[in-house]
Amino acid sequence: MSRTEGESLISRVTRVLEAFDRDNESMPLSTLAHRAGLPIPTTYRLVTEMVKYGLLDRAPDKDIKIGLHLWELASHGNRGVGLRDAALPFMVDLQSAVHEVVTLAVLDGQSALFLERLAPAQTTLEAGRIAERHLLHASSSGLVLLAFASQEYQNEVLSRPLERLTDKTVTNPDQLRRLLADVRRRHFVYADGYGRPGWTGVAVPVFGRKHEVVASLSIVYRSRDESPQSQLAAMRTAAAGISRTLTAPY
Amino acid sequence: MSRTEGESLISRVTRVLEAFDRDNESMPLSTLAHRAGLPIPTTYRLVTEMVKYGLLDRAPDKDIKIGLHLWELASHGNRGVGLRDAALPFMVDLQSAVHEVVTLAVLDGQSALFLERLAPAQTTLEAGRIAERHLLHASSSGLVLLAFASQEYQNEVLSRPLERLTDKTVTNPDQLRRLLADVRRRHFVYADGYGRPGWTGVAVPVFGRKHEVVASLSIVYRSRDESPQSQLAAMRTAAAGISRTLTAPY
Structure with missing residues (x-):
């Protein structure tokens, strides 16, 4: 992992998470990419990985949402x-x-x-x-x-x-x-x-x-x-x- | 961002977050590295970035803990x-x-x-x-x-x-x-x-x-x-x- 790439990835992860709010609890990939200010292919790769580790979830309609596992991790030691x-x-x-x-x-x-x-x-x-x-x-x-x-x-x-x-x-x-x-x-x-x-x-x-x-x-x-x-x-x-x-x- | 590097970084972020629990709500860097199964320099770089974006917090005693901002993000749209x-x-x-x-x-x-x-x-x-x-x-x-x-x-x-x-x-x-x-x-x-x-x-x-x-x-x-x-x-x-x-x- 080069330092610069690592840095920018954490910032992208944060941008993806910050794209969600009360009025936008789940959204299709293209909306998420737009709200996070990231290219669609980058967003797709990030989302795939984040879903794999439970940081994001895919709803039955394929929309993307914040993962329950992320909430669980965030609640520990807070x-x-x-x-x-x-x-x-x-x-x-x-x-x-x-x-x-x-x-x-x-x-x-x-x-x-x-x-x-x-x-x-x-x-x-x-x-x-x-x-x-x-x-x-x-x-x-x-x-x-x-x-x-x-x-x-x-x-x-x-x-x-x-x-x-x-x-x-x-x-x-x-x-x-x-x-x-x-x-x-x-x-x-x-x-x-x-x-x-x-x-x-x-x-x-x-x-x-x-x-x-x-x-x-x-x-x-x-x-x-x-x-x-x-x-x-x-x-x-x-x-x-x-x-x-x-x-x-x- | 190469695909492999991206993948492994998300998994490392998850491992860092999973190192915390009720009995280990905050810990020094070396303990965190050990619990996450990561080298100390890697953990140091990750923690620095994650603190910058509020995913982790540094306590006054320098111990590392889960960030309140992460909890906030995880609570949105969950x-x-x-x-x-x-x-x-x-x-x-x-x-x-x-x-x-x-x-x-x-x-x-x-x-x-x-x-x-x-x-x-x-x-x-x-x-x-x-x-x-x-x-x-x-x-x-x-x-x-x-x-x-x-x-x-x-x-x-x-x-x-x-x-x-x-x-x-x-x-x-x-x-x-x-x-x-x-x-x-x-x-x-x-x-x-x-x-x-x-x-x-x-x-x-x-x-x-x-x-x-x-x-x-x-x-x-x-x-x-x-x-x-x-x-x-x-x-x-x-x-x-x-x-x-x-x-x-x-």
Whole structure:
């Protein structure tokens, strides 16, 4: 294996995997090649190999999809999965108490990555799903994660253009700094319509072994004239339970 | 990219990913090379590239682990994840009703692959975790999946040596055939100590669009002298709810 060829192949594998998303869960080879920006013969060879090792699957209609074996491998030894295992029982309890969408997110790269989501069967909210990413400044989960990130990281995020998702999204850096200071002081954020019109997110931090924030726990519900105080107590109880599990001696 | 080099690189990537498991969630490069059966320089080059694209991560102590981005990519467009999304609300309801470990598994390759697991915070059962696999003939989930698989597939499984995990594991092919017929007739299996001494699993099928069995829903609890009838009604209710969600027109 020459170094250059090895390098470019890993990047091609990544491009193939990145061609799939919620709206494109399976596709014919030609679509996959197009979305990955690769020639069809190259894509064909890669797909054949990746199917052989279970990284991709061929559906009965010959369309190509992500392999279940890849999901299995990715779930092994993943900090997200360990965190999620610890959090899930408490998220179940919280959802039973508040009957709203409950999510768990971590800071990854420049966004909040959702590790887990429990939703009432009848929810109409199509957001915060597993493996979905949200903007840090425009989601309750993201604001908690950003508030407890390093000053350097915050400066970096705030120095970039901040996208406005709704007319309530806070995009002014100074206003955002005050909001983040408030989140650090009060240990929660109440984000009414910041990311999606008509939906409110409330998020609290989950602490790890060194009292660092490892995740944010949030609930999301249709905006209404009501203070989140009662839900907030339940959320803090659940977050404390998760933190205790994470910091327990094994 | 020559065909041979491409092929062998994908196989090496897979070997690197397969070196990780629950007991080995992160490891130094030399251990990884050893577990993957690859030379250290090759492993070093692969790891460097895979870290660059987020397929692997380097922990603060330099140990190597599975990347969160790989988990994210693998979760996109995965039949397991879609099924799990549909099932989770009903699993939460079921767990609230029965207060036992609740799992969801699918048939993959020659085993039952666990997609989801909800456990009471205080459970002592260390099995059936997400992305874990169990033997088909020695787990309640596996027996349901095997019972509803094709005759050809069943013959193949039953023609191989059947491992005995406990003194209650059914390993006689004829006895197993009768058990599977019983599962098909009654739509549930009661597996007391088949996979793990002292633990009982009860599993029911989850049906998809074409009335095919797409998953098994199970509860697992410490064996006791009590019929599973009351839990079974709750399990069937939850399984029917999942099936209805899966078969609902979108």
